[in-house]
Amino acid sequence: MADPLNITKGVLALADEQKTAKLTLGDKTLDLPVLSPTAGPDVIDIRKLYAQAGVFTYDPGFTSTASCSSTITFIDGDKGELLHRGYPIDQLAGKSHFLEVCYLLLYGELPSAPQLEDFEHRVTQHTMLHEQMMNFFRGFRRDAHPMAIMVGVVGAMSAFYHDSTDIGDPWQREVASIRLIAKMPTIAAWAYKYSIGQPFVYPRNDLDYASNFLRMCFSVPAEDYVVNPILSRAMDRIFTLHADHEQNASTSTVRLASSSGANPFACIAAGIACLWGPAHGGANQACLEMLREIGTPDQIPEYIARAKDKNDPFRLMGFGHRVYKNFDPRARVMKESADEVLDLLGIEDNPTLQVAKELEKVALEDPYFADKKLYPNVDFYSGIILDAMGFPTAMFTPIFALARTVGWISQWKEQISDPQLKIGRPRQLYLGETARDYTNVENR
Numbered sequence: 001m002a003d004p005l006n007i008t009k010g011v012l013a014l015a016d017e018q019k020t021a022k023l024t025l026g027d028k029t030l031d032l033p034v035l036s037p038t039a040g041p042d043v044i045d046i047r048k049l050y051a052q053a054g055v056f057t058y059d060p061g062f063t064s065t066a067s068c069s070s071t072i073t074f075i076d077g078d079k080g081e082l083l084h085r086g087y088p089i090d091q092l093a094g095k096s097h098f099l100e101v102c103y104l105l106l107y108g109e110l111p112s113a114p115q116l117e118d119f120e121h122r123v124t125q126h127t128m129l130h131e132q133m134m135n136f137f138r139g140f141r142r143d144a145h146p147m148a149i150m151v152g153v154v155g156a157m158s159a160f161y162h163d164s165t166d167i168g169d170p171w172q173r174e175v176a177s178i179r180l181i182a183k184m185p186t187i188a189a190w191a192y193k194y195s196i197g198q199p200f201v202y203p204r205n206d207l208d209y210a211s212n213f214l215r216m217c218f219s220v221p222a223e224d225y226v227v228n229p230i231l232s233r234a235m236d237r238i239f240t241l242h243a244d245h246e247q248n249a250s251t252s253t254v255r256l257a258s259s260s261g262a263n264p265f266a267c268i269a270a271g272i273a274c275l276w277g278p279a280h281g282g283a284n285q286a287c288l289e290m291l292r293e294i295g296t297p298d299q300i301p302e303y304i305a306r307a308k309d310k311n312d313p314f315r316l317m318g319f320g321h322r323v324y325k326n327f328d329p330r331a332r333v334m335k336e337s338a339d340e341v342l343d344l345l346g347i348e349d350n351p352t353l354q355v356a357k358e359l360e361k362v363a364l365e366d367p368y369f370a371d372k373k374l375y376p377n378v379d380f381y382s383g384i385i386l387d388a389m390g391f392p393t394a395m396f397t398p399i400f401a402l403a404r405t406v407g408w409i410s411q412w413k414e415q416i417s418d419p420q421l422k423i424g425r426p427r428q429l430y431l432g433e434t435a436r437d438y439t440n441v442e443n444r
Contacts, residue, residue: 244407
């Protein structure tokens with residue numbers, strides 16, 4: 001057998017007519033199947049590579065590796081395209097609403113009017129938390145980060161809802177899915193209320209999903225709270241635009257956890273923990289912190305110059321995207337909501353929002369950013385909206401987790417139903433010591 005370390009000397013070529021890829025490794029040639037998706041590039045099937053050739057592939061971050069097959073979400077980063085079950089995200093965000101998108105992600109098709117009414121009713125009837133969970137919240141320190149609370153509370157749901165943890169039962173999977181979608185706004189809102197020392201606000205079944213969340217966050221017993229429809233619509237769009245995003249870090253974490261047979265609440269808690277990372281769910285918070293660092297509009301030219309300087313570590317947050325090499329399709333819709341919210345609330349006395357509006361204008365007009373396609377992304381606008389609504393930056397990622405829950409659940413359900421499901425077990429390129437004998441401590 002050829003030396004595995006000589007793989008770099010091999011030749012990889014696609015033969016379109018046979019739909020195989022030939023891998024020449026030393027004196028051995030392998031024919032690897034090439035799979036064609038309904039959209040996106042072809043995929044070389046390497047599942048039998050180790051068995052046939054005794055080698056692994058090396059792909060840090062799995063940026064060139066498909067870990068699963070899926071029918072839920074498709075992204076074309078070059079075109080700036082995001083599709084949920086084939087529907088463009090701008091159409092869904094502009095014409096639909098979050099719970100209808102939830103139904104689409106979960107079941108594969110847009111619902112009929114009776115189906116949507118039934119689905120909304122089922123979600124609404126599950127918004128309350130088990131009363132004993134209130135004591136669970138109070139077990140955290142008063143200054144606990146809302147994300148820390150959400151990780152703990154969602155993971156603990158398996159201790160309160162035993163009747164929906166059997167992943168082998170389709171009905172229990174369905175119940176767990178509805179419960180997670182319904183209860184996540186209550187969990188996020190209560191985490192926020194606990195962190196600021198205000199009493200918990202129970203959900204109201206006469207309100208829509210976004211309005212109910214805003215009321216649980218901002219109402220107090222001392223006075224009535226009426227949700228502004230513009231703010232509710234903006235919140236619903238934030239939920240919709242963050243509902244799913246293909247095989248990102250947190251979604252891959254949920255899938256990896258579920259491959260072991262873990263219960264759904266544990267899997268979603270794992271996704272929340274991964275989302276907490278600043279390189280993933282914390283992007284809109286980082287963007288807002290950058291705006292506050294800039295301080296005032298007159299400081300923008302200095303920071304623009306720093307962003308262009310390769311020797312300066314400063315980077316403009318909220319511009320460009322790892323996946324989208326063109327305009328982020330979600331940003332177009334989010335910008336509309338940002339404009340509506342800022343018009344409603346005003347920005348005259350808010351220096352951070354003044355900086356955001358001016359920075360957006362300067363960056364869009366600067367050839368440097370246009371040539372590099374560094375357009376404002378969804379995190380830039382969502383951070384502006386949430387800040388204008390009155391949310392502290394610590395709540396940005398919990399709101400992201402709330403919205404992404406339906407995507408995680410949809411991916412989880414799809415994987416559980418996959419007949420080819422195997423427990424995740426990535427390989428490694430080992431560069432450590434080879435076998436050596438133990439030496440007693442007195443002889444070292």
